Amino acid sequence: MKNKTPIIVRKRRKAKHAHHGGTWKIAYADFMTAMMAFFLVMWLLSQSDPNQREQIADYFRVPLKPALAQGNKASLSDSVIPGGGDDLMKREGEVYKTQVDAMRRQQMMESLGKAKKRLQQMIKTDPRMNNFQSNILLPLTNDGLLIQITDSQNRPMFRIGSEIPEPYMNGILQALVPLLNELPNKISLTGHTDSLPYSGGIGGYSNWELSTGRANAVRRVLVNAGLNDERFLRVIGHASYMPLVDAAPDDPRNRRISIFVLSSKKEQTIRDETLQVQPVKEVIEATGIKDAQLKRSGTMPTDLNDK
Numbered sequence: 001m002k003n004k005t006p007i008i009v010r011k012r013r014k015a016k017h018a019h020h021g022g023t024w025k026i027a028y029a030d031f032m033t034a035m036m037a038f039f040l041v042m043w044l045l046s047q048s049d050p051n052q053r054e055q056i057a058d059y060f061r062v063p064l065k066p067a068l069a070q071g072n073k074a075s076l077s078d079s080v081i082p083g084g085g086d087d088l089m090k091r092e093g094e095v096y097k098t099q100v101d102a103m104r105r106q107q108m109m110e111s112l113g114k115a116k117k118r119l120q121q122m123i124k125t126d127p128r129m130n131n132f133q134s135n136i137l138l139p140l141t142n143d144g145l146l147i148q149i150t151d152s153q154n155r156p157m158f159r160i161g162s163e164i165p166e167p168y169m170n171g172i173l174q175a176l177v178p179l180l181n182e183l184p185n186k187i188s189l190t191g192h193t194d195s196l197p198y199s200g201g202i203g204g205y206s207n208w209e210l211s212t213g214r215a216n217a218v219r220r221v222l223v224n225a226g227l228n229d230e231r232f233l234r235v236i237g238h239a240s241y242m243p244l245v246d247a248a249p250d251d252p253r254n255r256r257i258s259i260f261v262l263s264s265k266k267e268q269t270i271r272d273e274t275l276q277v278q279p280v281k282e283v284i285e286a287t288g289i290k291d292a293q294l295k296r297s298g299t300m301p302t303d304l305n306d307k
Helices: 023-047 050-061 066-069 093-125 130-135 167-182 207-224 263-276 280-287 291-297
Strands: 144-150 188-192 232-237 256-261
Touching: 023 167, 050 093, 093 130, 093 144, 093 167, 130 144, 130 167, 144 167, 167 207, 188 207, 207 232, 207 256, 232 263, 232 291, 256 263
Parallel strands: 188 232
Antiparallel strands: 144 256, 188 256
């Protein structure tokens, strides 16, 4: 027999990829969860009012680690109580104080909003006010409820060039007193004039005296009608230097009285304007600036005791 060469057939097996365990699915699920949470937060923010957004912001301002570890205070608050600790229910400390303040602000704004609606109804129904609907403006702001009583071309609220209110102006003010008595807020009274110069001239009796005198005349009418004089935080005049936004300087609507029912935050801001004022000498001592340096720069009088 003839020698036959054996035929050898080699079969190669394809190597299989190692099983990865589906980790990509976990990563994808985490990504989708994060995106869903993100859009949920964005939706909640779009549906919440400013007070609710402030509460959410206050939550993220509290450092979590110091709060849970009862560590040192790590916030910008002026409170001496460190944030957090064992008080997980937030019944005390900075978190609770912030929440209470936010709730009080919200309640106060709701109260002022109700007062505005009642005033709007009174303007329509009270015979002392329903003929002057276009003369009474009621903007509700973050600083409080602003009641503005304005002049019109042929209907001034005060006698021309005088601090004496017209009889119908007295009626409007007297109608406001019962509602103002129901609110605990302090009141700021401001008088305004138009840009037309007063006949007395700049050096004499001017729009400054006229605007301040009219504001004080309104205070007297309100007090005589039953409003406690202690409710007034300030009575001031701005002359013609704060006209209405949509009015020309000589527009008669600029001749107005502003009765500002203040929010507690705005009231504190006004009080701080006085409390934070320091005499020049105390400021110099606090900053450590030498008198000689200020004299050379021309920013300080030669003798502080004479000024």
